[in-house]
Amino acid sequence: MASEAKNINASPLADYGFWFSRDRWTLREAATLVVGLNPDVVLKHEIHTMYDNNDIADSAQHQIWQPLWRYSRERVDDWKSILDGSLRDIEGSYCASEMDGIVDDAQTVKPMDFVQWCVDDNVRMHYRLTEYLQEEGYHFRFSKNSSTLGMLQIFAKNDIWYLHNAARLVLGISPYATKQRLQNQKNLYRHP
Numbered sequence: 001m002a003s004e005a006k007n008i009n010a011s012p013l014a015d016y017g018f019w020f021s022r023d024r025w026t027l028r029e030a031a032t033l034v035v036g037l038n039p040d041v042v043l044k045h046e047i048h049t050m051y052d053n054n055d056i057a058d059s060a061q062h063q064i065w066q067p068l069w070r071y072s073r074e075r076v077d078d079w080k081s082i083l084d085g086s087l088r089d090i091e092g093s094y095c096a097s098e099m100d101g102i103v104d105d106a107q108t109v110k111p112m113d114f115v116q117w118c119v120d121d122n123v124r125m126h127y128r129l130t131e132y133l134q135e136e137g138y139h140f141r142f143s144k145n146s147s148t149l150g151m152l153q154i155f156a157k158n159d160i161w162y163l164h165n166a167a168r169l170v171l172g173i174s175p176y177a178t179k180q181r182l183q184n185q186k187n188l189y190r191h192p
Contacts, residue, residue, distance in 0.1 A: 025108060042079070
């Protein structure tokens with residue numbers, strides 16, 4: 001009970017130093033961390049209920065809501081819709097066998113394998129995650145199995161690219177991406 005109360009009063013923003021010290025993450029934890037949120041807080045049912053009810057009875061809970069409100073305001077969308085979208089996308093990729101080789105039988109991943117998969121498949125990462133990785137010396141490079149790199153190699157054989165294809169490729173997006181996919185793409189980068 002005491003550890004649960006501690007989790008409820010913890011910061012809703014991810015502490016990447018702590019999370020990268022762990023050997024493995026569940027897929028739900030990975031989907032939460034990639035959007036900059038702390039799984040120990042935002043995956044708790046009580047948090048969603050208290051947030052929905054605007055229940056900020058004590059100052060400890062108020063400390064939770066402030067970063068979440070600021071997070072939602074910076075991203076335009078509510079933090080819950082961003083989290084739900086990330087969970088849906090990661091679970092969809094897992095079900096479509098796009099994560100074969102990095103997910104074990106317990107549906108967990110090694111943190112750096114997950115990060116490389118995100119880079120290779122152009123999964124948007126929260127700016128705090130990219131800053132943490134840069135500080136730790138991580139180099140954002142495609143692996144040889146990258147779908148984005150494969151698309152670049154295919155298009156590199158063409159003598160001429162249509163402007164919209166070139167723009168999408170530079171952004172790491174498939175030229176064949178539908179307008180629906182582009183409209184639903186969440187911007188998790190910080191804007192000055």
